[in-house]
Amino acid sequence: xxxxxxTRGEMAAFLVRALxxxxxxxxxxxxDDDGSLFETDIETLRSHGITAGCTTTTFxxxxxxTRGEMAAFLVRxxx
Numbered sequence: 633x634x635x636x637x638x639t640r641g642e643m644a645a646f647l648v649r650a651l652x653x654x655x656x657x658x659x660x661x662x663x664d665d666d667g668s669l670f671e672t673d674i675e676t677l678r679s680h681g682i683t684a685g686c687t688t689t690t691f692x693x694x695x696x697x698t699r700g701e702m703a704a705f706l707v708r709x710x711x
Contacts, residue, residue, distance in 0.1 A: 637696035637697070638696065638697050639693060639694055639695065639696060639697065640674075640686075640691060640692050640693050640694075640695055640696075640697045640701070641665070641668055641669070641670035641673070641674065641691075641693030641694065642670065642697075643697040643701075643702060643705065644670050644673040644674045644676075644677050644683075644691075644693070645670050645673040647673075647677060647682065647705055647706075647709055648673045648676050648677065651709050651710075653676050653677075653680055654676070655672050655673075655676050656675060656676045656679035656680070657672055657675050657676075658675075658679070659675075659679075660675050661678070661685070661688065661689060662674060662675075662678070662685055662689060662690055662691040663689050663690060664690045664691060664692065664693065665691050665693050668693050670693055674691050674693060677705070677709075678691075680709075681708060682705055682708045682709045683705060683708075
């Protein structure tokens with residue numbers, strides 16, 4: 633849906649695939665992604681230093697990603 637905002641979880645999946653990151657699942661600090669379709673992608677971004685989450689214990693996977701967040705994720709991912 634072109635008019636629907638992309639969620640932070642969806643963004644994690646896009647970036648893991650676009651950057652061809654090796655999936656990582658060790659040490660999941662986020663309490664709000666358990667059982668999420670994007671849990672492995674979220675943990676992979678965290679393990680690669682691309683995100684630290686909304687807080688130290690949450691990722692907010694269902695919240696819309698902002699332009700600023702997306703820009704920050706891209707800068708970190710492409711560094």
